Amino acid sequence: MTLTRDSSSWRALIVDDKVDNLKLATLVLESRKAKVKAISESQRVFEAIAEFQPNLILLDLAMPGLNGWEIQRQLRARPDLSSVPIIALTALSMEKDIQKGIEAGFDCYVTKPYRSELLIAQLTACIGQFIDGLS
Amino acid sequence: MNDIPSRRLLPVATLFPLVIAWVCLKGQQAGFYNAEFGLALFALANVIVFATLIFVVSRSLNHLDMQRSSAMQALQAAHDQLDQHVQERTLALAQANKALENSERLFRLLVNSVRDYAIFMLDTSGNIVSWNTGAEHLKGYTAQEILGQNFSRFYTPEDRAANIPQRLLQIAEREGHFVGEGWRVRKDGSRFWASIVLTAIRDEQDKLIGFSKVARNLTERMERERQLRFHASLQEAATDAVIATDMNFVIQSWNKAAEHMYGWREHEVLGKLATEILDTRFPPELPREQVLRSFHENAFWSGELTQHHKDGSAIAVLGSTVLLKDEHDTPVGIVSVNHDITSRKQAEEALRLSEERYRNLSSVLWDYACSYHYLNGSYEAQLEWVVGAFEEITGHSIEEALKNFSLGTPIHPNDQGIFRQRQEKLHSGQDDISEFRIINKRGEVRWLRSYGRPEWDATRQAVTRVYIGVQDITERKNIEVELAEERNRLRTLIDTLPDFIYIKDMQHRFLLTNIAHARARGCASPDELIGKSDFDFFPHDMAERFQDEETEIFRTGQPLLDYEQPSKGNAGGFVWALSNKVPIRNVQGELTGLVGITRDITERKQQAQALEIALKRAEEANRLKSEFLATMSHELRTPLNAIIGFSDALSNHLAGELNERQQEYMQIILNNGEHLLSIINNLLDISKIEAGQFELNNTAVNIAGLLDHVKRSLQSLADIKGLSLLTMLDEDMPTSIMGDDLRLKQIIINLVGNAIKFTQTGSVKVCIIKIDASNWAIKVTDTGIGIPPEALEFVFEQFRQVDNSSTRHYGGTGLGLAIVRQLSLLMEGSAQVQSQLNKGSTFTITLPLTKA
Numbered sequence: 001m002t003l004t005r006d007s008s009s010w011r012a013l014i015v016d017d018k019v020d021n022l023k024l025a026t027l028v029l030e031s032r033k034a035k036v037k038a039i040s041e042s043q044r045v046f047e048a049i050a051e052f053q054p055n056l057i058l059l060d061l062a063m064p065g066l067n068g069w070e071i072q073r074q075l076r077a078r079p080d081l082s083s084v085p086i087i088a089l090t091a092l093s094m095e096k097d098i099q100k101g102i103e104a105g106f107d108c109y110v111t112k113p114y115r116s117e118l119l120i121a122q123l124t125a126c127i128g129q130f131i132d133g134l135s
Numbered sequence: 136m137n138d139i140p141s142r143r144l145l146p147v148a149t150l151f152p153l154v155i156a157w158v159c160l161k162g163q164q165a166g167f168y169n170a171e172f173g174l175a176l177f178a179l180a181n182v183i184v185f186a187t188l189i190f191v192v193s194r195s196l197n198h199l200d201m202q203r204s205s206a207m208q209a210l211q212a213a214h215d216q217l218d219q220h221v222q223e224r225t226l227a228l229a230q231a232n233k234a235l236e237n238s239e240r241l242f243r244l245l246v247n248s249v250r251d252y253a254i255f256m257l258d259t260s261g262n263i264v265s266w267n268t269g270a271e272h273l274k275g276y277t278a279q280e281i282l283g284q285n286f287s288r289f290y291t292p293e294d295r296a297a298n299i300p301q302r303l304l305q306i307a308e309r310e311g312h313f314v315g316e317g318w319r320v321r322k323d324g325s326r327f328w329a330s331i332v333l334t335a336i337r338d339e340q341d342k343l344i345g346f347s348k349v350a351r352n353l354t355e356r357m358e359r360e361r362q363l364r365f366h367a368s369l370q371e372a373a374t375d376a377v378i379a380t381d382m383n384f385v386i387q388s389w390n391k392a393a394e395h396m397y398g399w400r401e402h403e404v405l406g407k408l409a410t411e412i413l414d415t416r417f418p419p420e421l422p423r424e425q426v427l428r429s430f431h432e433n434a435f436w437s438g439e440l441t442q443h444h445k446d447g448s449a450i451a452v453l454g455s456t457v458l459l460k461d462e463h464d465t466p467v468g469i470v471s472v473n474h475d476i477t478s479r480k481q482a483e484e485a486l487r488l489s490e491e492r493y494r495n496l497s498s499v500l501w502d503y504a505c506s507y508h509y510l511n512g513s514y515e516a517q518l519e520w521v522v523g524a525f526e527e528i529t530g531h532s533i534e535e536a537l538k539n540f541s542l543g544t545p546i547h548p549n550d551q552g553i554f555r556q557r558q559e560k561l562h563s564g565q566d567d568i569s570e571f572r573i574i575n576k577r578g579e580v581r582w583l584r585s586y587g588r589p590e591w592d593a594t595r596q597a598v599t600r601v602y603i604g605v606q607d608i609t610e611r612k613n614i615e616v617e618l619a620e621e622r623n624r625l626r627t628l629i630d631t632l633p634d635f636i637y638i639k640d641m642q643h644r645f646l647l648t649n650i651a652h653a654r655a656r657g658c659a660s661p662d663e664l665i666g667k668s669d670f671d672f673f674p675h676d677m678a679e680r681f682q683d684e685e686t687e688i689f690r691t692g693q694p695l696l697d698y699e700q701p702s703k704g705n706a707g708g709f710v711w712a713l714s715n716k717v718p719i720r721n722v723q724g725e726l727t728g729l730v731g732i733t734r735d736i737t738e739r740k741q742q743a744q745a746l747e748i749a750l751k752r753a754e755e756a757n758r759l760k761s762e763f764l765a766t767m768s769h770e771l772r773t774p775l776n777a778i779i780g781f782s783d784a785l786s787n788h789l790a791g792e793l794n795e796r797q798q799e800y801m802q803i804i805l806n807n808g809e810h811l812l813s814i815i816n817n818l819l820d821i822s823k824i825e826a827g828q829f830e831l832n833n834t835a836v837n838i839a840g841l842l843d844h845v846k847r848s849l850q851s852l853a854d855i856k857g858l859s860l861l862t863m864l865d866e867d868m869p870t871s872i873m874g875d876d877l878r879l880k881q882i883i884i885n886l887v888g889n890a891i892k893f894t895q896t897g898s899v900k901v902c903i904i905k906i907d908a909s910n911w912a913i914k915v916t917d918t919g920i921g922i923p924p925e926a927l928e929f930v931f932e933q934f935r936q937v938d939n940s941s942t943r944h945y946g947g948t949g950l951g952l953a954i955v956r957q958l959s960l961l962m963e964g965s966a967q968v969q970s971q972l973n974k975g976s977t978f979t980i981t982l983p984l985t986k987a
Contacts, residue, residue, distance in 0.1 A: 018773060020776075094765050111772070113775045
């Protein structure tokens, strides 16, 4: 399904080691009709991508084992995922973290905690930019 | 012809014809002539011979007759005379006997009374048999004493030893008498020069019966003769030329000195004109005529003139000329005594030159020399001679000083001891060199260096005089003192410095160093290092390293600056040394060595290392703190995410409808979650600012946009409380300035949020004002509760609120204003507050203005 600004077109893969956060993000995105797959074991991300075929990936950054930075680095190297925006959804809200995230090539950097409307608005804006950037 | 030959001729005459005949015959036979001529010759010859014979005989006969008659007359006369003579003789004999008696009496009287002549008789063996008064007088013996004694006692022992007396007797006996001179001895042993006549006396039978001896004392005469000879030789030996001339200046005598002086021998000049020989010239101021007139008037002239040597050279002469007169006062000659004063003239000239030289010398000398004469062997001394700058140095005139100057210039009080020692040394005959000060007549203090040399009297019993050479060394001394003080200051300076200071020669030996260095090298004083090198103090390889670097300095002439290297410390331990070594050149620009300053920087090095470690630790701590903050931020946000997120989601009915109470409570959770989040954000901001990790962006900021954003953000909050939120933008303000958009918003939102919080009614006004070309301000004015004056000073401090209850009443972390102030300071601005209780407050943030 093609990714649009309309959240019902989103197939979002969410990776976060904190199950509570996974649940919240799932709740917010699903409330907007998005298809969501949430995984808390980061090393399973590639498997999940292959299985779920997301058109949007939200990564927590600070995770044990394979962290969000590493995952993003690997995913960005994959041509088959070049049309999938990868978004940081993290509690790392220091300016230098944000800077680092932008530099690393995250398509959007959203800090926790977030309010549902704000998250959707940010994601919508980000995805809009991403789609504009692709076309 | 007398009668005797005539008588003898007669018999011989008979033989004449026979002789003539034989001669004529012989002549005829020889053929000289014929017989006739021979016969004629024979006859003629006979006639001549016989005629001559007859003539001679006749003359002889006449003569004999005359003689006979005169003899007869003489015989008669003689006979008469004889008779008369006999008579006279008879008379005379009688008279003679009488006279003889008288004569002998007189003679004896005479002999006895003669005082000047010693007359005495000796027997044949020399014993004295008579003795006169003269002898007594001359020889000192009385007649009684001497009669019977041998005359040899009058002779000197030398003569007696040579048997002279007996030999004299023998001579007198043989010759009849002996005349001579010689030394004789008186009774008292004294000697006199005697002339003697020793005569042998014989009786009628010519038998020696004794001797007479006449002696006379010739000592005086001899003395006179000696004097005469002396005078004669004196004239000859006189150093002055003595020339005698007649009245016409014709030379009569010319002594040895004249020969020597003029070069002419006496025989060359006798009879010649003295004026021509000597070419006498008088000085120009004294014409010859005047001299002659004066000479004739006074019979004497004396003066200086010029004469000439035989070789033509001029001789300066002091001449004295006397006119000689005979007993009738008639001038008979002229005697000149001339003294050669050429050398004196030369000496005078030399003296004049010497004096002139002395005067000139004195005028150019800076120093002076003098001599003092000790008075009566005391220490008191009188100046007797000075040359040089005496007046300049002592202030006394030389004349004044020579009259009365007994080292009278006061010696400086501090140098009295030195001066006294010097006086004693000189007085005891030792040379002395001293330096002391005087206070001269002008009151100036002068440093003198005085060389003294004493002079002994002839017997070397006492020092009678000292010669002194004085140098005025005031200037040098002043410089020396200045230099010494300067040196002392520098010495103190370098000895006070904790750095090692040293000067080395080209052979790397220490010429000078300071105490700090000496101590570091284990020496008690810097002197112990002099002449030594690094090899005496350092391990060989280290000393070699130092030497190599110095050799490089000498080679290149370039200094070695701020050079850090390991070295050996005080106790042999390792130290770090910081060295500066600079080559030194002499005035000719040649390298002579180097000056070095070495500092033990071990401590500094250690401090630097410690600092480095501390810095690393601080950096590490900072990094850890940053990590901690980041972690804390993350760890706090993560649960807040669930709290805020779910409460928000539930409030928004994402998980189904809530009833009113549930909705209210969910809102409470959400609000508190938000509040907690803002506390965390503020805490992180403050922490970052304090950690110096807060970095400002500097981008173009649109002021109108800024105000708009603030208004949009907070309008709803103001609306809730029924407050009007006003914004005002100064029209002079540039539309765009350089700054950090986010943080400017944070400042304004903090201030406005605060104002809304503490204002119940009225308005909150935000003004942007351009103060001047380089400053602008944000003013936030409210009509709120205001701040009590006592709280104004700490409203910007962290965790302070006007009262503790206000937190509960108004909420907030108490960090908002602290962050505002910190951000203002970061932006190189300032934050002020003015407030009236219950009327409102105005916060003013002044910031530097840079147009975008």
